Amino acid sequence: MLLELRNITKSFGEKKVLTDINFSAEGGKALGLLGRNGAGKTTTIRIIIGLFAADGGEVLLDGKPIERDKISMGYLSEERGMYPKIKIGEQLEYFGRLRGMSPAKAKEAAQKWLNRLEMGDTYGKKLDTLSKGNQQKIQLAATLLHEPKIVMLDEPFSGLDPVNAQLLKDVVNDEVAEGRIVLFSSHQMGQVEEFCDHIALIDKGEIVLKGALRDIKRGYDRTSIFVQANGGADVSAAISGLNIAGIKSIVPKDEGIIIKLNAAAQKDALLTAIVGAGIALERFEVLEPTLEEIFVEKVG
Amino acid sequence: MKQFFTVLSFEFNKMQKSNVFRIMTVVVLIVIIIGMSVPRILDLFNSNVKKPIAQSDKKIIYVIDNTAAANEAAFIAPLMDTYNWQSGDASAKTDIIDKINSDKAYALVEIAANGDAVLTTKEQSVSDTFSPSLQAILSQKHQIELMTQYGLTQEQVKQIYTPPAFEKVQSGKNAQSTFAFTYVLLILLFMSITMYGQMVTMSVITEKSTRTMELLVTSAKPDNLIFGKVIGTGLAGLAQLTTFLLALFVMYKINYESVKNIPYISTLFEGSSYMLFYTLIYYLLGFFLYAFLLGALGSLCSRVEDANVMVTPATLLLVAGFYIAIYGALLNPNSLFMVIASMIPFFSPMVMLVRMGMTDVPFWQVALSIVITGLGVYGMGKLSVMIYRIGVLIYGNKPSLKQILKTLRQAKTL
Numbered sequence: 270m271l272l273e274l275r276n277i278t279k280s281f282g283e284k285k286v287l288t289d290i291n292f293s294a295e296g297g298k299a300l301g302l303l304g305r306n307g308a309g310k311t312t313t314i315r316i317i318i319g320l321f322a323a324d325g326g327e328v329l330l331d332g333k334p335i336e337r338d339k340i341s342m343g344y345l346s347e348e349r350g351m352y353p354k355i356k357i358g359e360q361l362e363y364f365g366r367l368r369g370m371s372p373a374k375a376k377e378a379a380q381k382w383l384n385r386l387e388m389g390d391t392y393g394k395k396l397d398t399l400s401k402g403n404q405q406k407i408q409l410a411a412t413l414l415h416e417p418k419i420v421m422l423d424e425p426f427s428g429l430d431p432v433n434a435q436l437l438k439d440v441v442n443d444e445v446a447e448g449r450i451v452l453f454s455s456h457q458m459g460q461v462e463e464f465c466d467h468i469a470l471i472d473k474g475e476i477v478l479k480g481a482l483r484d485i486k487r488g489y490d491r492t493s494i495f496v497q498a499n500g501g502a503d504v505s506a507a508i509s510g511l512n513i514a515g516i517k518s519i520v521p522k523d524e525g526i527i528i529k530l531n532a533a534a535q536k537d538a539l540l541t542a543i544v545g546a547g548i549a550l551e552r553f554e555v556l557e558p559t560l561e562e563i564f565v566e567k568v569g
Numbered sequence: 570m571k572q573f574f575t576v577l578s579f580e581f582n583k584m585q586k587s588n589v590f591r592i593m594t595v596v597v598l599i600v601i602i603i604g605m606s607v608p609r610i611l612d613l614f615n616s617n618v619k620k621p622i623a624q625s626d627k628k629i630i631y632v633i634d635n636t637a638a639a640n641e642a643a644f645i646a647p648l649m650d651t652y653n654w655q656s657g658d659a660s661a662k663t664d665i666i667d668k669i670n671s672d673k674a675y676a677l678v679e680i681a682a683n684g685d686a687v688l689t690t691k692e693q694s695v696s697d698t699f700s701p702s703l704q705a706i707l708s709q710k711h712q713i714e715l716m717t718q719y720g721l722t723q724e725q726v727k728q729i730y731t732p733p734a735f736e737k738v739q740s741g742k743n744a745q746s747t748f749a750f751t752y753v754l755l756i757l758l759f760m761s762i763t764m765y766g767q768m769v770t771m772s773v774i775t776e777k778s779t780r781t782m783e784l785l786v787t788s789a790k791p792d793n794l795i796f797g798k799v800i801g802t803g804l805a806g807l808a809q810l811t812t813f814l815l816a817l818f819v820m821y822k823i824n825y826e827s828v829k830n831i832p833y834i835s836t837l838f839e840g841s842s843y844m845l846f847y848t849l850i851y852y853l854l855g856f857f858l859y860a861f862l863l864g865a866l867g868s869l870c871s872r873v874e875d876a877n878v879m880v881t882p883a884t885l886l887l888v889a890g891f892y893i894a895i896y897g898a899l900l901n902p903n904s905l906f907m908v909i910a911s912m913i914p915f916f917s918p919m920v921m922l923v924r925m926g927m928t929d930v931p932f933w934q935v936a937l938s939i940v941i942t943g944l945g946v947y948g949m950g951k952l953s954v955m956i957y958r959i960g961v962l963i964y965g966n967k968p969s970l971k972q973i974l975k976t977l978r979q980a981k982t983l
C-alpha cells in the first residue's frame with residue numbers, strides 16, 4: 270500500500286495554508302509528519318481523511334484517487350475527548366459501528382482492545398472516572414479498534430507515563446509490523462526517530478524536507494565530535510587552550526564534551542591536535558546529526 | 570444509511586439515559602398524577618361542605634323591619650337559607666352592632682317603611698356575594714309588591730319575570746369552544762419544540778466542548794451525524810411527549826367525574842382527533858425545522874456558555890411565531906396576514922394549527938402550508954449540514970454573523 274499526496278494546496282479565505290504538499294507513505298513503515306505548531310500538519314491530515322477538500326492536488330492510494338468509503342482510516346487527534354458520561358464499552362462499540370462493524374464485532378473488538386491496553390476492567394465504567402492518561406488509552410482503542418489500513422497518530426505520547434508510553438510504543442510497532450500505513454506526528458523528535466523510517470517536514474505550509482531518515486542524516490555534515498578523556502576528566506579548558514582552528518563550540522555532555530566544528534574535514538586535525546597535546550582519550554566519536562538538530566536548523 | 574441508523578439509535582438511547590431527561594420525565598409524571606388528582610381531592614372536600622349547615626353554624630343576620638307588612642325576613646330566609654335570619658327590634662340596634670363588631674353576628678339589615686334598605690357588616694370580603702344577592706332579592710320583592718299594587722295578577726307578574734328563549738346556532742366552528750383545545754395544543758407544540766430543540770443544541774455543543782467531535786467527524790459523515798442526532802432526539806422527545814399524554818389520559822379516565830368540566834383538560838381528549846393528527850404533523854415539521862437550525866447554531870459554539878447568545882435568532886423566530894398565532898387568531902384567524910404567516914415555514918406550525926383549530930381553513934391552504942414547511946425542513950437540513958461540517962471544526966471565540974456567512978461560502982466549496 271502506498272499513500273501519496275501530490276501537489277496539495279489549501280487556503281482558508283485569503284490565508285494560504287498548504288502549498289504544493291508532496292510526500293508518500295508506505296505500508297509497513299511509519300512516516301513522521303513533522304513541523305512547528307500551525308505549520309499545516311493537522312490540515313494535511315484532515316485532507317487525507319476527507320474532512321477538508323483540497324483546493325488543488327490529489328490524494329492517491331496505490332496510484333489511484335483514494336476512495337475514502339472503501340479504505341478504513343483511524344485518526345487519533347491531538348485534541349482528545351470522548352463522551353464523559355457514557356460507559357466506555359458502549360462508546361467504543363458505537364465508534365466501531367460508525368466505521369461499519371457489526372454490533373457483535375464491535376463489541377468483541379472493544380473488549381479486545383481494552384484488554385490489549387490493560388484497561389479490560391473499564392468496559393462498564395464511565396469515561397470521566399478515569400485519569401487523563403487512561404482516557405487517552407481509551408481514545409487510542411477507539412482509533413484502532415476497526416483495524417484501519419491508514420493510521421494517523423497526532424502527538425500520541427503526550428500525557429502518558431513511561432509505562433503507558435512503552436505500551437503505546439508496542440502498539441505502534443505492531444501496527445507498523447502488520448503492514449499498515451502509519452502517519453506519526455509529534456514534537457518529541459526522539460520518538461519520531463525511534464519509530465519512523467521516513468519523515469516529511471512541513472514549514473509554513475510547505476514541505477521543506479522529506480525522505481528516508483537515514484539518507485537525510487547521511488546528507489548532513491558530521492560536524493559534532495564526542496570526546497571523553499581517561500577517567501572522565503574535564504578536558505574542555507585544555508582543548509580550548511590549544512587554539513585549534515575551526516572549533517565552533519564546546520559543550521559538556523555526560524562524562525565528556527561535544528565539540529562542534531565548522532566543517533567535517535577538520536576532525537582529523539582536531540584528533541591530531543588532541544593526541545599531540547598528550548591528552549589521554551577514552552572515546553573520540555563522530556556523531557550523527559540528531560533529528561532535533563535537523564528540525565531546528567530547517568524550521569527554527 | 571447504516572451509519573445514519575447507528576447515530577440515530579445511539580442518540581435516542583443517550584437521550585433516554587441522560588439524567589436531565591429522566592428527571593424531567595419523572596417530575597412531569599408526578600406533576601400530572603398529582604395535578605389530575607387535585608380536582609377529585611377538592612371534590613371530596615367540597616362534598617363535605619355541601620352537607621346542610623347546622624343551624625348553630627350559620628351566620629346570624631338581624632333584620633329590623635319597618636314595613637307595614639313586616640314580612641321581609643320571612644320572605645328572604647328561604648331564599649338565602651345558608652344564613653340564620655332573626656328579627657331584630659329597632660331599640661336593640663346598638664346591641665346588634667356590638668354583636669357584629671365582636672363577630673357574634675354577621676350583619677344587620679334595616680328596612681324602611683318604603684322598602685329602602687341599609688346593610689351593616691363589619692368587613693366586606695373581595696368575594697362578597699351576600700350583599701348583591703340580598704339587594705337583588707329585596708329589589709325583586711319591591712317590584713312584585715308594586716306590580717301587585719298596580720293591579721297585576723300573580724300570573725302576569727310571573728310572565729314578566731320569565732325571559733324569552735334565546736338560542737345560538739353557527740354553521741362553522743365555534744371559536745369560543747375550540748379556543749381552549751387549540752391553545753393547549755399550541756402551548757404543547759411551542760414548549761416541546763423549544764425544549765427538544767435546545768437539547769439538540771446542547772448535545773452538539775457538548776460533543777464539541779469535550780472534543781468528542783474530533784473522533785466523530787473522522788468516523789462518520791457529517792450529514793449522518795446531524796440527521797441522526799436531530800431525528801434521534803426528535804423521536805426521544807416524541808416518546809416522552811407520548812408518555813406524558815398517556816399519563817394524562819389515564820389520570821383523566823381515573824378522575825373523569827372530577828375533571829370533565831375543566832376545559833383545558835377535557836378538550837384535549839374530547840376534541841377532534843383530526844386536530845391531534847395535524848398537531849403531530851406540525852410538531853414533526855416544526856421540531857425538525859428548528860432542531861436543524863439549533864443544531865447548526867450549536868456547532869458554531871465552542872463552549873456551553875456561548876449557547877444562549879447563539880440560539881437567540883432561532884428563539885426569536887419561535888417566539889414571534891407563537892405570538893402571531895395567539896394574537897393573530899384572536900383578532901381574525903382568516904386575515905391575509907394570518908394566511909401568509911401560516912405559509913412561512915418558521916411560523917406555519919403554530920399559526921396554521923391555531924387557524925385550523927378556530928376556523929375552517931380550506932384544505933388547499935393546509936396542504937400548501939405542509940408542502941412549503943416540508944421544503945423548508947429539507948432546505949434547513951441541507952443548510953445545517955453545510956454549517957455543521959465546518960462549524961464542528963471551528964474552535965475559539967463565538968463567531969460573528971459575518972464569519973458565519975463566510976463559513977457558509979467556504980462550505981459551498983467542499
